[in-house]
Amino acid sequence: DTETITLAPFDDDKIAHFVAAWYTASAALGNIDPAAAQERTNDLQTAVNDVGLRDMASNPMLLTVMAIVHNHRGTLPRETARLYHECVDLLMLRWRPHDVRDLKDELGVQDNDLYSALWKLAYDAHENQAEREGTADISEAEVVFALRDKLGGLDNAARFCNYVEERAGLLYGRGMDAKGARIFTFPHRTFQEYLAGCHIASSSRAFNRVVGEKARQGEKWRQVLLLATGQTVFINNDAERPIDAVQHLLRAEPTDEEGWRAVWLAGDMLLLIGLQRVEADEVGQDVLPLARTRLAALVSKSHLDPIERAAAGRMLAQLGDPRPGVGLRADGIPDIDWVEIPAGEFLMGSDSERDSDARNNETPQRSVYLPTYMISRYPITYAQFTAFVESDGYTNRDYWTEAGWEHKGKRTTPYLWNDPQWHIANHPVVGVTWYEAYAFTKWLNELVQQGRSVGAGLQTRPYEVRLPTEAEWEKAARGPDGLIYPYGDKFDATKGSARETGIRRTSAVGIFPDGASPYGVLDMSGNVWEWGLTKWRSSYDEPEENDSAGTARRVLRGGS
Secondary structure, eight states: OOOOOOOOOOOHHHHHHHHHHHHHHHHHTTSSOHHHHHHHHHHHHHHHTSHHHHHHHTSHHHHHHHHHHHHHHSOOOSSHHHHHHHHHHIIIIISSHHHHHHHHHHHTOOHHHHHHHHHHHHHHHHHHSTTSSSSOOEEHHHHHHHHHHHHTSHHHHHHHHHHIIIIIOSSEEEEEOTTSOEEEEOSSHHHHHHHHHHHHHHOTTTHHHHHHHHHTSOGGGHHHHHHHHHIIIIISOOOHHHHHHHHHHHSSOOOSHHHHHHHHHHHHHHHHHOHHHHHHSHHHHHHHHHHHHHHHHHHHTTOSOHHHHHHHHHHHHHHOOOOTTTSBOTTSSBOOOEEEEOSEEEEESOOTTTOTTOOGGGOSOEEEEEOOEEEESSOOBHHHHHHHHHTTTTTOGGGSOHHHHHHHTTOOSOTTTTOTTTOOTTSBOOSOOHHHHHHHHHHHHHHHHTTOOSSTTOTTSOOOOOOOOHHHHHHHHHTTTTOSBTTBSSOOGGGSOOGGGSOOSOOOTTOOGGGOOTTOOOSSSSSSOEEEEEEOOSSTTSOOOOOOOSOOOEEEESOO
16 A cells, blocks of 8 residues: 655745755756756746746645746746646657657557547546545556547557556556556646546537536545636637636525535636636626625635635635625725624623633723724725825824834835735735824724715714724623623634634635624634734723823734
């Protein structure tokens, strides 16, 4: 028996090391001179740092494919399907050209025959063993039987099988079965998935049907269908069939988890096709708003598991998140979804007998009265904070405290602003100091005083926009009865993005509806820490101080 080991994703340092080691080894073998090797190293390292390729480069197998293609082509395609197409073409037809010519003459076939034979083999193998981790095991008899019609008989199929194993490296032997016959497999599951996707892409009349069927058969077909989409769009230059397939996937309202996974797949397919192509297509113009609506329902109603839902949320950010309170109004002003917190008393602080994790600075628990106020349903998103950045937020001193203006210095954006792993339109903005959070609310309040709306429901009375006090934040999060968490007294990793949830990064706001507070406010436990107006104090026996002057530490609540 053999054990399948999955390599962890490469970080930036490992990617850079791999690229340098690749061309260093190539130079040591005499395949390229040292100066050219260094030039290629620099070029490939620059290419894989591109936003469109960074996620692909973190996959060790994909990075190897990228290095092979870059080494032999001198360029690097941005799309996964095009990368695999270049690599398979290189291995099949360019690596040993004389052998290929001999083989084609011997078999009496053309390039397309060789490709379609391999595609069909991969598709059948994946269909029969889709639930298997890693690559499929294919007996020699299965290989020959699957290829005989494409290649003109059993003898030709056997010769092709030997060539693909011995020369091209696209199949390799994995030992013998009980009868002493060879067992073949693909060099990596992603090659199997790509080749199976090519088979789907080659079937023009059955494309919609196959995508519709396989989309409901689980995660094992997801990558195959995305690669089939990429092959159709970027190699076959056909965006219409994938757009039609997306329309087919979205036609009916989902009624089960398989249906919601199909919605998730449809969104990824649209991104792969490209928004420009989709918006230029007559069917695509109808499909795109429907996809946004379906995906918004997916992320806001607890469909799929948290990690999948978070991935769908990132996708929705790229397609355009239509949910109220997440982005901007048509006039470019943040659209805040305000939640009213009714006047009344609530329990503030922790009871150590009820909460074993209570800290001394959270006691004593006591009853506090607050008048009616409103609070945003979600944390402020990157889309909303961008409006502040692109306005006069960092140049108008009126929004800033004296200490804040001095602390900001020449910065014109928050910390981490240009880091793509955080900067996602519908995710909460991070890297924001208290001074910047305060300045944002002053800017928003200035818009209000000018008569501009920053969300529905507030136009009928005068109001001030500011950070919540600690008491205001806590009541909105815990309700009147002092819940330990917004959703109850027992921690639940499925009700907020915490370390235990497994997302390991911020997530789109509002994707944990089951974690809502008693008033319906979201993301108050998990995702990001949230600033309050109040100065930090060692216990609740000390009075709450909410003036904005000075450099005192301020309250952070919520947990990330």
